[in-house]
Amino acid sequence: MTNSTLAMLDQAELQQLALNASTSGDSASAIAYLKEAVSRADATAIAHYLLGAEYAQIKMYQRGIDEMEAAIALDPALSIARLQLALLWLGQDRGARAGEVLQPLTELADSNPLHHFGHGLLHLIRDERSEALRALGQGVALNSVNPALNGDMQNIMRHLEQVPADAAAAPESAAVEEGQHLFLSAYTGQRH
Structure with a gap:
């Protein structure tokens, strides 16, 4: 061209x-x-x-x-960009910046899946696993328009269910690397 x-x-x-x-x-x-x-x-x-x-x-x-x-x-107000940006910041181990980006999603209507995904990731940043799983699950249940996004959120949920809650058992550098892989994997095989 x-x-x-x-x-x-x-x-x-x-x-x-x-x-x-x-x-x-x-x-x-x-x-x-x-x-x-x-x-x-x-x-x-x-x-x-x-x-x-x-x-x-x-x-x-x-x-x-x-x-x-x-x-x-x-x-x-471009909420999907906020969510994707937060995932990128989380992949860079910048939870505080991701939290700032996610905050406006919590003001969306309760019927909007991005509201729940935002809450879920904020809970995850605060290491509130059960609350994160609940909120992410609610978002997945409400999201009928973006199956790839549901796949990304389900991957995060599976990770939360499989990794022991006591992150101190793993060396910090390994935990950071695994978290980076988890959040950035949204971009390695599925197009949004």
Whole structure:
């Protein structure tokens, strides 16, 4: 795709082409379309979010974080970007920052699965395992529109159920590495 061809495409076209490329496993094309989209004056929060997700998918986590941060700066109500950004921060062992990002999700309606996912991850940050499991389970039960997100939350729940509650038994560096793998694994096989 040439620069002159990209210049002819509008935001909606760039985003749809990026989604098509991403679904086909063509991250290079998806990123090219999205980089064009976010470089424009009419860049949208969704374009930044999608670019962040692509970067995270190819394990360029800091770039993913930067784009997710740009997305919520443009649209603080873009709740899915908040959730994904928090997962990236948790994967970087930055629980305090993840908590700040998650807090607005707790203000969503109780019928919104992201409300429960936000609460669940906040409980997890505070090492409140049973509360985290309950809230994440409620979110999964309510979420009928994003099966991949349910898969991510179920992976976290399985991890919580399998790992002993006494984390002190494991060396801290091993626990941090395992936690990073858990939260970042959302980007290693499933596209959102």
